[in-house]
Amino acid sequence: MKVPDEFDEIRPYGPEDLPDAYERLIVDPQFRTMVGYIFPKVPYDDVIAKMRTCKTNLEFQKAFCYKFLANLLATVSKGAEMDSSDICNTGRYTFLSNHRDIVLDSGFLSKLLLDNGFTTTCEIAIGDNLLVMPWIKDLVRVNKSFIVQRSASMRQMLMASKRLSEYMHFAILEKKENIWIAQREGRAKDSDDRTQNSILKMMAMGGQGSIIERLEQLHIVPLSISYEFDPCDFLKAKEFQQKRDILDFKKAKEDDVISMKTGVMGYKGHIHYHCAPCLDDFLHQLDPDMPKLDLYDTIAHHIDHEIHRNYLLYPNNYIALDMLNGSTMHSSKYTSHDEAVFEKYINDQLAKILLPNKDEAFLRKCILTMYANPAINYLATL
Known part of the structure; x- marks a missing residue:
């Protein structure tokens, strides 16, 4: 499928982009080190040969990401499952979830979608602040990620948000993909999960019709993610004290890399994902003449209620x-x-x-x- 050129800067790589992306990754020494860490018993030449046979992003995910996530769950968790009984595995949805782990929230979702009979995984919204090295940007775009631009002027941000929203609508309606996006910018470090109206406003910038109709076109599913243990809890607590004690404290780029590595390799205990019913019916019942602020508040409150009621609580x-x-x-x-x-x-x-x-x-x-x-x-x- 031909993707409009306007999305080239942010979209995942398509099949035509993969060969060049593979070659850039293959010669990158940091990528090679990461592969050796993840697949220590597999010769690098075998990894290269397998990569070159993957003609689509989904083939790459099934060949590498699924296997990695399955092995990871076997070593640093008690296992993971997803209750998707309230949605249909032939549908395409925008999974709007609480956010605990930078890498794994969306990664586990893709694996669990396949485990639950979906024929594809999900495209992943990822902030450009995490793309700290060229090979990481290549890898996430191979892995079906699209880029949320966060470092821009006010005018540029408005244009970037509109393009992002239009891409999400294109991915759902034309590409027939699922999407994962967090309910807020960044993780809720105190685990008090609340949907930001700004996320909903961005999502309603694309598509056609009223706000309600534009959100309906994305087929939003509130998704609850429950980890028994959060490996990054001590890093989040440390950041709370730093923000308390240091005026204008800002994390360094390497802090996100540390959080990603700690989140991936740390022990998580039991993991549960739960899909609430798609919002389409709820949205259809809302008054389209409601003031915009009240409308976004009402929708955000409903999403929060759905996410909160579907947590799996642990001792x-x-x-x-x-x-x-x-x-x-x-x-x-x-x-x-x-x-x-x-x-x-x-x-x-x-x-x-x-x-x-x-x-x-x-x-x-x-x-x-x-x-x-x-x-x-x-x-x-x-």
Whole structure:
């Protein structure tokens, strides 16, 4: 399929782009190092030969990404599953989800879509701030990612948002692809997952008709992602203290690389994905004459409710909530053994934080809050 030239700067690579992208990756020493780390028992020449046989992005994903994710789940998790019973695996959807892990949220979704009988994976919205090296930009575009431009002037951002939205509509309606996009810019580091109206406004810039009709054309599915453990919890807590203590604190580029590596290789426990019903019916029932701000607020609130009610809660979530409140209100949801294991886990994570003026009480509260917020939000939906 011919993709309009206006999307060339941001779209995933098409089949015609893959041979050149493969050759650039093959000669990059950092890419070679990464391949050796991921597939230590496979000769590099064999990887190259297999890459060159992959004529589409989906073939590349099935040959490399699916196998990597399956092996990863076997080593750093108790396993993952997705409940997609409320949607049809022959449909094409925009999965709008809470965001925990920079790399794996969308990666696991693609694997789980195939496991649940979908014939394709998803195209992935990724911020240009993460594309810190040329080979990473090539690799993510081979892996069906499209680029969200975040470093631009106000006028450029408006134009970039419109182009991004128009590409998303094109991907769903013409390419017949699924899409994954986070409900907010960046991860909710305290796990208090809330949909930003700005994301919905961007999504409604493309397509045809009213705001409601434009959002309906994207077939939005609220997606809940629940990790038993977040390997980056100590890094997020560290950032909270740095932002508290350092005026105008900004992360360095290498901080995102560290977060990506820690998130991928760290232990995650059990992982659950849950798809809510597609928003089309809900959107169709809304008053099209509602003021725009009220309309976006109403839609965002509904998405949040769907994501919160479909969390899978773990003993950790209830333990953290009780520890924060100094209570035993939810003690029926966990055992004394669960509590001891989680307490040791928290202490081990705190020990990884290296700061000159380390505020352990503050950092402990930050990590507990990350695990308590999903329980707080879930219980609120009841």
